[in-house]
Amino acid sequence: MLKDITLGQYFPGDTPVHRLDPRTKLILTVVYIAALFMVKTWGGYILVIAALAAVTFVAHIRPRALLKGLKPLIFIIVFTAVLNLFFTAGDDILFQWRFIRVTHTGLERAVSMVLRVMLLVSGTFMLTYTTSPLAITDGLERLLSPLNRLHVPVYELSLMMCIALRFIPTLIEETDRIMSAQKARGADLETGSLPERAKALLPLLIPLFISAFRRADELALAMECRCYNGGQGRTRMKQLHMGWQDAAAFGLGALLVAGILILRRLGI
Amino acid sequence: MDPIIRIKNLTYTYPDAPGPALDGVSLDVAPGTFVAVLGSNGSGKSTLAKHLNAILLPQSGKVLVDGMDTIDEGSLLPIRRKVGMVFQNPDNQIVANVVEDDVAFALENLGVEPREIRRRVDEALKQVGMYDFRLHAPHLLSGGQKQRVAIAGVLAMGPEVLVLDEPTAMLDPRGRREVVGTVERLCREKGITVLLITHHMDEAVRADRVLIMDHGHIVMDGTPAEVFARADELRALSLTVPDTTALIEKLNAAGMHLPLSALTPEACAAAIKEALS
Amino acid sequence: MSLLELRNLTHVYSRGTPFEKVAIDHLDLDIGAGETLGLIGHTGSGKSTLISHLNALLKPTEGTVLFSGEDIYSSKAAMRHARFRVGVVFQYPEYQLFEETVYADIAYGPKNQRLSQQEIDRRVREAAAFVGLSEDQFNRSPLELSGGQKRRAAIAGVLAMEPEVLVLDEPTAGLDPAGREDLLEKLFAWKDASGGTIILVTHDMSIANRCERLVVLESGRIVLDGPPEIVFAASEQLRGSGLDLPAAAHIAGLLRRAGVDLPAAIYTVDQLADAILSLRGKGGRPC
Numbered sequence: 001m002l003k004d005i006t007l008g009q010y011f012p013g014d015t016p017v018h019r020l021d022p023r024t025k026l027i028l029t030v031v032y033i034a035a036l037f038m039v040k041t042w043g044g045y046i047l048v049i050a051a052l053a054a055v056t057f058v059a060h061i062r063p064r065a066l067l068k069g070l071k072p073l074i075f076i077i078v079f080t081a082v083l084n085l086f087f088t089a090g091d092d093i094l095f096q097w098r099f100i101r102v103t104h105t106g107l108e109r110a111v112s113m114v115l116r117v118m119l120l121v122s123g124t125f126m127l128t129y130t131t132s133p134l135a136i137t138d139g140l141e142r143l144l145s146p147l148n149r150l151h152v153p154v155y156e157l158s159l160m161m162c163i164a165l166r167f168i169p170t171l172i173e174e175t176d177r178i179m180s181a182q183k184a185r186g187a188d189l190e191t192g193s194l195p196e197r198a199k200a201l202l203p204l205l206i207p208l209f210i211s212a213f214r215r216a217d218e219l220a221l222a223m224e225c226r227c228y229n230g231g232q233g234r235t236r237m238k239q240l241h242m243g244w245q246d247a248a249a250f251g252l253g254a255l256l257v258a259g260i261l262i263l264r265r266l267g268i
Numbered sequence: 269m270d271p272i273i274r275i276k277n278l279t280y281t282y283p284d285a286p287g288p289a290l291d292g293v294s295l296d297v298a299p300g301t302f303v304a305v306l307g308s309n310g311s312g313k314s315t316l317a318k319h320l321n322a323i324l325l326p327q328s329g330k331v332l333v334d335g336m337d338t339i340d341e342g343s344l345l346p347i348r349r350k351v352g353m354v355f356q357n358p359d360n361q362i363v364a365n366v367v368e369d370d371v372a373f374a375l376e377n378l379g380v381e382p383r384e385i386r387r388r389v390d391e392a393l394k395q396v397g398m399y400d401f402r403l404h405a406p407h408l409l410s411g412g413q414k415q416r417v418a419i420a421g422v423l424a425m426g427p428e429v430l431v432l433d434e435p436t437a438m439l440d441p442r443g444r445r446e447v448v449g450t451v452e453r454l455c456r457e458k459g460i461t462v463l464l465i466t467h468h469m470d471e472a473v474r475a476d477r478v479l480i481m482d483h484g485h486i487v488m489d490g491t492p493a494e495v496f497a498r499a500d501e502l503r504a505l506s507l508t509v510p511d512t513t514a515l516i517e518k519l520n521a522a523g524m525h526l527p528l529s530a531l532t533p534e535a536c537a538a539a540i541k542e543a544l545s
Numbered sequence: 546m547s548l549l550e551l552r553n554l555t556h557v558y559s560r561g562t563p564f565e566k567v568a569i570d571h572l573d574l575d576i577g578a579g580e581t582l583g584l585i586g587h588t589g590s591g592k593s594t595l596i597s598h599l600n601a602l603l604k605p606t607e608g609t610v611l612f613s614g615e616d617i618y619s620s621k622a623a624m625r626h627a628r629f630r631v632g633v634v635f636q637y638p639e640y641q642l643f644e645e646t647v648y649a650d651i652a653y654g655p656k657n658q659r660l661s662q663q664e665i666d667r668r669v670r671e672a673a674a675f676v677g678l679s680e681d682q683f684n685r686s687p688l689e690l691s692g693g694q695k696r697r698a699a700i701a702g703v704l705a706m707e708p709e710v711l712v713l714d715e716p717t718a719g720l721d722p723a724g725r726e727d728l729l730e731k732l733f734a735w736k737d738a739s740g741g742t743i744i745l746v747t748h749d750m751s752i753a754n755r756c757e758r759l760v761v762l763e764s765g766r767i768v769l770d771g772p773p774e775i776v777f778a779a780s781e782q783l784r785g786s787g788l789d790l791p792a793a794a795h796i797a798g799l800l801r802r803a804g805v806d807l808p809a810a811i812y813t814v815d816q817l818a819d820a821i822l823s824l825r826g827k828g829g830r831p832c
Contacts, residue, residue, distance in 0.1 A: 011563065012403070040823070062563075064561075065563070068562070080639075084403075087529035123325065128491060132365060132366060133365055133372070134364060134365045134366055134369060134792075160831075161364060162363070162365065164367055165365060166363065166365045166406070167405075168404075169407040170359050171406055172683070173407075174640075177636075177640075178640065178641055179634060179642075180597060180602050180633075180635060181633075181635045181638060181641040182598055182641060182653075183602055183628065184602060184628060184632070184633040184635070185653055185654035185657060185702060185703065185706065186628055186629060186653075186654055186657030186658055186706070187657060188623070188657070196452065202643065203641075203643045203653065205641065205680055206643035206644050207640055207641055210640075210643075210688070213522050214360075215357075215359070215360045218355060218357060218361065219360050219363070220360065221323065221355070222353070222355060222361035222363075222418075223373075224323065224348075224374055225321060225323065225347050225350065225352070225353040225364060226348075226374035226375050226377060226420070226421060226422065226425070227345055227350060227377045227378050227425070228377050229345075230333060233377055233379045234377060234379060235375075235379050235380060235381065235382055236376055236382060237368075237369070237372040237375070237376060237380075237382055237386055237389060238369070238384040239382055307721075308721040308723055308724075309691075309692075309721045309724065310721075317722045356719075368613060372797075374560050391678050410588060410589070411588060418553030434719075437718070437719045438719065439589045440587050440787070441587070441588050441748050441750075441787065441788060441789040442588075442787040443588070467720075467721050467722060469722075470792070484778065502608070506721070506722065506723030507721075507722055507723070508722040509725075510792070511751075511791070511796075511814050512792060512796070514814050515793065515796065515814050515817060515818055516791075518814065518815070518818040519818055519821060519822065522818070522824075524825070531798045533792055533795045533799060534799060536796055537799035537800050537803065538803075538804075540645060540796075541800060541801060541803045541805060541819060542782065544805060544821070544824060544825065
């Protein structure tokens, strides 16, 4: 069922990680991704894994939840592994059978690529697990606010994102509901050729679109009733503050990058 | 006291509609009144509601909110602050992913100072009994809770009038009790004028005044006891009467003399008990 | 033998996540052919999850459902078969309309049953007649219909599959009193004509009132099961389950508490009026 998807889910909590300013977490996530691409040594990977484990522990996120988040990506992970494992050229052959050849370099590269994808994804998940989507949007809006001067409608864009986020669960539920209703009339969404299946989706997609438009209409009306008038002259209830915790987080982020670079220099 | 809402000879026809949705409606509502509006689908109830905060503008006639004409563009924001609207589908009126952020939406739009927003959001949430849920995600709340959040969202603006367009249609009995109880309390304790559009007679029974609409007209207007006493006329308009009224009618037809004003189950039981002893 | 037998039925959502929720909890229920059963319970009591098992839309975490003694989950074919024998109309079914014409939308179910063109045509016309849609509506877009007509078109789409059991989840939600009454009458007329079984899922006691048997669900379990007079007599328990009593049962309860000697089985206005009048006839002194 669609309800089981946890991709991008937020786990509310009150840990030092949850309490960080969303801007800090956004910047650090970017730093983390950049750092991950700087890793060239096994020692570097161990350092990143250790850092991620530490954050997971402090944020009270269950490791199982982190792994579960990877589940939808299993195809990409396996694909990456297979690609690197079998299609890396090299002389240090470990195993050969007819045209299939596994080299030492290939194995190493497969492992490191898989690690990299998994760490990349779980790292970004840490952001969405510990930061409410609203806080993320809020942080983004404020980080991007200099663009306002270039006439980019940053507030409108962030409101659009907020509303999209707000309605994802509602629309998922709705999809579930319509799917059940059509299946109850014998709709078969799972078998048949590709064009057949695409056609079988119409009974799902048409009602979904109609309903989304109706919702958008009603929401616009409700917003108008609550004096919505664009981003001009708006204030915000929640002001973001960076505190010493954020400074400390930046410090730890810098340490991570430094550690990776040192390990890389040392070749560990 | 001057009426908070004054409607004079209001007419409105939707584009492409065969006939007018509102046809010469006049109405005065005194501040602090709890008004229930009943009528079958298509009788013009929602159209009337949408005129009260200038979502729709009169094609002829006038709508005055606390003396301000809705047609006057300069009064738009003051009118919207004064008249809060709550709609049927709770899902489609909540904007934010966190309850308290949603309640803050209107005040943020109005450019209220952050600390003041905080204060009024907390107050509004307390008034609807949702303060403990302020950090929850709206989609995980029950229908009645969502609807109370929606009420808090307009309450934060400090309105003098609450217009609710079938707010209980999608709710279960528990949710309906929560919502109507909240609305009634806001009217009695805070003096907020309430216009409740509903299909549920047991909700209308609690109002001070009941309006019955049919084909764009207000066809009955009076206290619940006065209106529900005209049971046959109501049935002719495809409306039902509360079960209490139906019971008293039956008993009176068989020769008992019970007052039709006994509309709640409690009052009805007391009247029957008295007649029996 | 019962028509539908729910055996130890259990359904758990989001198993193994922080959102794990037991929706149906080891539930047993037998439903006989031709019954008019009301399934009542407040939102979240498991009603919707329960009915999604009757036509094999959801797979139980534990236990199973038997239709005429056969396990509906035994094979893909059996599951598909169950889907047509048990027609389920979900809440606000008008949102599932999608075809270009009313006719095509009602024909969607029978088409999926792979029936002949002729048979489909017969069924569409019959189903439309049952819900009171006239044939000149057939070529209109479902989106042009009024709210009440949309609801009826959607229900016709399920009736056209000619199910043996018809399950409706809050079929009258959002309709005005006249629309409510009208739809209920049509549903009962369908039942009488087809000899089918009806399961009405509702929290509206004026609908529950008209069922022969009521099953009250709370937290995925059955807490009350019996004819209305028995179920409505357990007023405390009903209130505890977040449900209302029918007004007549409520007033009868108040009168009894005030010492008026009323019989136990009262839940409609007519019954209550008769009971009060007979007390009065006897010179009616409360005991």
